Amino acid sequence: MPIPTSGEVEAYATSIGFKVNGGYFVDYWEQRGWMVKPGIPMRSWQATIRNWQRMEQAKQAGTIVQQPVNPANERKREADRRRAGVIAEAAGRIRAMMSWIRAKKPCPWSRDPQGEIDADVAKIRDHYGPDGVDELRKVVKELENKKP
Numbered sequence: 001m002p003i004p005t006s007g008e009v010e011a012y013a014t015s016i017g018f019k020v021n022g023g024y025f026v027d028y029w030e031q032r033g034w035m036v037k038p039g040i041p042m043r044s045w046q047a048t049i050r051n052w053q054r055m056e057q058a059k060q061a062g063t064i065v066q067q068p069v070n071p072a073n074e075r076k077r078e079a080d081r082r083r084a085g086v087i088a089e090a091a092g093r094i095r096a097m098m099s100w101i102r103a104k105k106p107c108p109w110s111r112d113p114q115g116e117i118d119a120d121v122a123k124i125r126d127h128y129g130p131d132g133v134d135e136l137r138k139v140v141k142e143l144e145n146k147k148p
Contacts, residue, residue, distance in 0.1 A: 091139035
């Protein structure tokens with residue numbers, strides 16, 4: 001497919017009754033390597049402009065059709081949210097235990113704060129591997145930096 005100039009884009013859009021910034025269109029697709037999906041090159045920039053026009057019309061009419069959700073992607077997003085939540089909870093507990101250890105005072109809810117820290121780290125390692133432990137350390141460090 002020959003790459004259009006911004007002038008060609010604007011001229012074609014005007015010919016079909018659509019106003020588009022040709023420079024934006026060319027930059028947008030140039031940045032994506034003129035690929036509509038990874039490994040799938042654009043075959044017709046004119047068809048793409050017509051699609052942009054239809055999407056703009058649907059947006060203005062309030063009738064944009066939602067793209068179907070890919071179940072695999074949705075499961076991955078949900079797993080990532082759960083992982084972040086589990087790690088955040090463990091990091092909060094670890095930070096609290098560390099504060100009692102540093103203060104050299106007995107922790108009111110644990111007889112063995114260091115043992116509980118070690119157990120939380122082991123649980124994260126078992127479930128999420130070394131990357132999970134690295135993420136846990138990062139979150140604990142962020143919490144430490146947010147001390148009141």
